[in-house]
Structures are given as C-alpha cells and as structure tokens.
Amino acid sequence: DAKTTQPPSMDCAEGRAANLPCNHSTISGNEYVYWYRQIHSQGPQYIIHGLKNNETNEMASLIITEDRKSSTLILPHATLRDTAVYYCIVRAAGGTSYGKLTFGQGTILTVHP
Amino acid sequence: DAGITQSPRYKITETGRQVTLMCHQTWSHSYMFWYRQDLGHGLRLIYYSAAADITDKGEVPDGYVVSRSKTENFPLTLESATRSQTSVYFCASIGLTYNEQFFGPGTRLTVL
Numbered sequence A: 001d002a003k004t005t006q007p008p009s010m011d012c013a014e015g016r017a018a019n020l021p022c023n024h025s026t027i028s029g030n031e032y033v034y035w036y037r038q039i040h041s042q043g044p045q046y047i048i049h050g051l052k053n054n055e056t057n058e059m060a061s062l063i064i065t066e067d068r069k070s071s072t073l074i075l076p077h078a079t080l081r082d083t084a085v086y087y088c089i090v091r092a093a094g095g096t097s098y099g100k101l102t103f104g105q106g107t108i109l110t111v112h113p
Numbered sequence B: 001d002a003g004i005t006q007s008p009r010y011k012i013t014e015t016g017r018q019v020t021l022m023c024h025q026t027w028s029h030s031y032m033f034w035y036r037q038d039l040g041h042g043l044r045l046i047y048y049s050a051a052a053d054i055t056d057k058g059e060v061p062d063g064y065v066v067s068r069s070k071t072e073n074f075p076l077t078l079e080s081a082t083r084s085q086t087s088v089y090f091c092a093s094i095g096l097t098y099n100e101q102f103f104g105p106g107t108r109l110t111v112l
Helices: none
Strands: A009-013 A018-023 A031-038 A045-050 A061-064 A070-075 A084-092 A107-112 B004-007 B010-013 B019-025 B031-037 B043-051 B054-057 B064-066 B076-078 B087-094 B107-111
Touching: A009 A018, A018 A031, A018 A084, A018 A107, A031 A061, A045 A061, A045 A070, A070 A084, B004 B087, B010 B019, B019 B031, B019 B087, B019 B107, B043 B064
Parallel strands: A009 A107, B010 B107
Antiparallel strands: A018 A070, A031 A045, A031 A084, A061 A070, A084 A107, B004 B019, B019 B076, B031 B043, B031 B087, B043 B054, B064 B076, B087 B107
16 A cells, blocks of 8 residues: 655644645555544544545545645534544555555644634 | 444453453444554554454564454454553454444553
8 A cells, every 4th residue: 555644743723624634646546545533542533535536525525636646634614623633544445455554643633722 | 232342441461361352343344453553653453354254464463363253243362461562452344335444442451
C-alpha cells in the first residue's frame, strides 16, 4: 500500500471548517483513500473513502486531486467532539490486502471553543 | 446488542502467564482483525482472518496465537505474556460488501 504523509497536528475554531491534508504521491490506480479517526481511548471510526471522485457523507467531504497524489478531508462545521487523531490510509480494494489497514501517525486535530 | 465487543476491557497479568482476549461480532462479517496500539505508535496489525478457520499473520504476529472456529468470534491468545506486550488491543471486522471497518472498544492489557 502507498505511504501517506500528514501534518502531526492542526488546530481549528469551533464552527469553522477543518481541512486536513494528506499526501499520497505513490498511490496506485487501484488504491482507495480512506479516512478514519480515533477519539481518545476509543476504537478508530470510519469517516469516508474515495477512489478519484470527490465524496461527501453526513460526517465529512473528501476532495482528491486530479492526479490523486493528495487529498483533503473537510469537516464543514467542526465541533469540540471532532477533536481526535485523523488517519489517512491508502489501500487497494480486494485481493489479499482486503481490509488490512496500515495506520501512520495521523493528524491530531484540536478544536477550540 | 448488535456490534463488536471485546472482553475483558482491562486486564493486568504477570510475565509468563497465558492471556486470552476475546472478540465477538454480531454482523456475521467475514473478515476480522486484531491490532495493537502503543504510545507513540499508530495501530499495527497482529493477525487477521478472512473466514472461519482461515487466519494469517499481520505486521507484528510474534508471541500471539489466534483461532477462529466460529465466524462471530476471533480470540487472541498471548501464550506467555511479556512486558513488551503491554498495549491496547483493538479488534475489528468488515464484511465482503462493505468498505467500512468496524472497531471494538479495545482491551487495555498490562503485563507486569
């Protein structure tokens, strides 16, 4: 699976949009971009994933650049409960790597009142 | 309750003892996983299972044994616990038609 690079930490004001970047310059054509987050002491929680098109769900939006070498997770209106470690993971769909996630250090997002 | 559960949630044991961490999911998901998380590290995959009676090693399998006789259960055994196995252990599952991996609440294991 391709390696990802994320900033170690970011701050955001409550009510503002949080934009979390991720670089994955070695991503292959069949690899998806996944985002998970881990709120203190809890198990990781799936947020969103995408292949090449932008995606949106009730939690967040995922913007993937046209060359697919980077992406941005957007939390449109951050709340204090969004304070967590956010992991960007690149993984091939199917095959022997199905479901296997390789977690990096992630980005610690702190949302301030 | 539906979902994925782990037991015990907290465990303290001594070096050399055998410890089994339990994981149970109610979705009949095919794939199940065990991860460990240490301070300063992300989650690392220990073992995974594609179906009942099918298991394979992950990134850090040494010192651990798994079995999967039933689809819903995936126990992780430390045959002779060492201090380096002090960690938080997370179990997860995913179905064949889903992209979302569901994680349990974790077991915090301390080996003295």
